[in-house]
Amino acid sequence: MNESPALARGGVAGIVVPPAPGHDLFEYEALAVSAARAAYADANAWHHQALGELILAYERLLRETRRLVRRSDREELEMNRLNQRLHELAQELQYRATHDALTGVLNRAAVIERARHHLEREGLALIVLDIDHFKRVNDSFGHPVGDEVIRAVADCLRSEVPAGTEVGRVGGEEFTVLLPGRDLAAAAALAECLRQRVTGHDFALPDGQPVTASFGVSSLAQGHGFDQAYGLADAALYEAKRAGRNRVACAPG
Numbered sequence: 001m002n003e004s005p006a007l008a009r010g011g012v013a014g015i016v017v018p019p020a021p022g023h024d025l026f027e028y029e030a031l032a033v034s035a036a037r038a039a040y041a042d043a044n045a046w047h048h049q050a051l052g053e054l055i056l057a058y059e060r061l062l063r064e065t066r067r068l069v070r071r072s073d074r075e076e077l078e079m080n081r082l083n084q085r086l087h088e089l090a091q092e093l094q095y096r097a098t099h100d101a102l103t104g105v106l107n108r109a110a111v112i113e114r115a116r117h118h119l120e121r122e123g124l125a126l127i128v129l130d131i132d133h134f135k136r137v138n139d140s141f142g143h144p145v146g147d148e149v150i151r152a153v154a155d156c157l158r159s160e161v162p163a164g165t166e167v168g169r170v171g172g173e174e175f176t177v178l179l180p181g182r183d184l185a186a187a188a189a190l191a192e193c194l195r196q197r198v199t200g201h202d203f204a205l206p207d208g209q210p211v212t213a214s215f216g217v218s219s220l221a222q223g224h225g226f227d228q229a230y231g232l233a234d235a236a237l238y239e240a241k242r243a244g245r246n247r248v249a250c251a252p253g
């Protein structure tokens with residue numbers, strides 16, 4: 001009779017030595033089956049039939065357990081994949097809830113939320129800008145060209161603002177720039193940079209005309225409300241439009 005795996009590993013017949021850590025999960029059980037098979041092969045063994053049935057049942061149990069472990073591994077992988085996808089979808093949902101679909105800058109609700117957040121903590125300078133005579137772009141070249149102009153203006157703003165500054169689109173052709181904790185002079189200086197950036201950009205309109213924008217600026221200390229900050233900047237924007245457009249106007253300091 002061949003030596004059983006248990007014996008080969010230093011055990012004695014009928015006694016199975018537990019495997020060292022890191023071995024196959026069922027090595028101990030596989031050795032036990034081998035040892036039982038060896039005893040079964042011995043014609044003198046007592047309870048011959050019962051031992052044979054025990055071996056068969058035990059082998060079936062091992063096969064079934066292995067199958068279940070493999071299935072559980074696959075299901076764990078699938079669950080991890082679904083969890084990852086859920087996480088990505090939650091992030092996407094959060095992005096869509098706070099960003100403007102056309103330009104990718106903050107949407108109106110997010111602008112208000114961010115502005116209130118800054119006003120509660122540190123005060124806020126606010127720039128409101130509106131593309132000049134934008135209706136003419138739509139009317140002359142169509143809505144898709146108008147959309148391209150809106151997108152390009154958003155790009156101009158994004159590329160020019162310093163870190164910590166947030167850009168949002170609050171209406172059709174109206175944007176805001178939030179400068180947390182900055183004063184009126186700093187915001188007016190940035191608004192002038194943005195005005196020049198838009199005016200100097202080549203929007204490639206069919207008639208070759210430039211696109212300009214008008215700017216209103218306000219700055220309020222901590223504790224003021226968003227409506228007040230926005231109302232002041234909007235009134236200044238109205239002044240800039242009234243004074244001839246393509247300019248920056250500041251709310252009274």
Ligand SMILES: Nc1nc2c(ncn2[C@@H]2O[C@H](COP(=O)(O)OP(=O)(O)OP(=O)(O)O)[C@@H](O)[C@H]2O)c(=O)[nH]1
Pocket residue numbers: 130131132133134135136138142143144145146147150171172173241245
């Ligand atoms: N293409 C495009 N047009 C839009 C969008 N939202 C609003 N508009 C258009 O923007 C135009 C705004 O026009 P007005 O409010 O009259 O202002 P304006 O022509 O820019 O003139 P001023 O602001 O006085 O310089 C309207 O024609 C709207 O239809 C948009 O998402 N895409």
